[in-house]
Amino acid sequence: MGSTVARLIPCYAIVRRGQGEIYRTLKADLEEPEVVEVIWDRRVGERRRSRETCGHERRRRERRGPAPEMWFTFGFLVAAQASRPQTT
Numbered sequence: 001m002g003s004t005v006a007r008l009i010p011c012y013a014i015v016r017r018g019q020g021e022i023y024r025t026l027k028a029d030l031e032e033p034e035v036v037e038v039i040w041d042r043r044v045g046e047r048r049r050s051r052e053t054c055g056h057e058r059r060r061r062e063r064r065g066p067a068p069e070m071w072f073t074f075g076f077l078v079a080a081q082a083s084r085p086q087t088t
Helices: 020-029 069-073
Strands: 011-015 036-040 076-080
Touching: 011 020, 020 036, 020 076, 069 076
Parallel strands: 011 036
Antiparallel strands: 011 076
């Protein structure tokens, strides 16, 4: 029998603004260097403007989908980090 090695995928725990207790709890209990980084949601308000302000819209469809239920239920979500180059 061979041994199994768990491969952890580096990820972010992104916390909604105003959820200070959740941020502190995740930071203390979950954050681990090279595996999980707890960060605040950087967005401030809605950046998109109405279509009337733009003369020609190049996008064919809306790119953003609805926010996951976890965002509203738990106040954070988890997303994989972009792959990092390997150092030798």
